[in-house]
Amino acid sequence: MGQDNFGKMKSHSEPGPGDGGKTGSWRVKRPIIDLTVCIPAKSGKVACFACWMYCPDGVITRTIPPVIDYEYCKGCEICAEECPVNAIEMVEETQFADKEG
Ligand code: SF4
Ligand code: SF4
Incomplete structure (x- = not known):
């Protein structure tokens, strides 16, 4: 159990390397949040965070704006x-390959 940025207790565990290591390398598609559409990012208010709540890996922060930890996101698409x-678009990882090497 930890604390989020608003001081509330949360049941989410923090992402970390397990037997699978940094599971982000498994990803085929990457979730990208459009901050012009995302409710808390747009309004500046603590609202929604459905992505944070449903992400099975607990890799989305409950912050304004929400941030995805790509080292552990597996690209399961549940958040989208x-x-x-x-507000979340799944983009093929190959789109990033050239830029990130
Ligand atoms: S589910 Fe996540 S990305 Fe979508 S509006 Fe809510 S906080 Fe923003
Ligand atoms: S794609 Fe899956 S693992 Fe990645 S942030 Fe969304 S819900 Fe979490």
């Missing part, structure tokens, strides 16, 4: 499915 305003 659960976002009520479709």
Whole structure:
């Protein structure tokens, strides 16, 4: 159990290397949050965070704006499915390969 940035207790465990190591390397698609659409990012208010709540790996922060830890995100797409305003787009990892080497 930890604390989020707003001082509330949370049940999420923190992401960390398990037997699978840094699981972000498994990802085929990367979730990208459009901060012009994301409710807390747009409003500056503590609201929504459905992505944080549903991410099975606990790799999205409950902050304004939400931040995804790509070292551990597996690209399961649940966050994109659960976002009520479709602010999360799944982008092929190959789109980033040239820029990140
Ligand atoms: S679910 Fe969508 S709108 Fe809600 S915090 Fe996450 S990205 Fe923003
Ligand atoms: S794609 Fe899956 S693992 Fe990655 S942030 Fe979204 S819900 Fe979490």
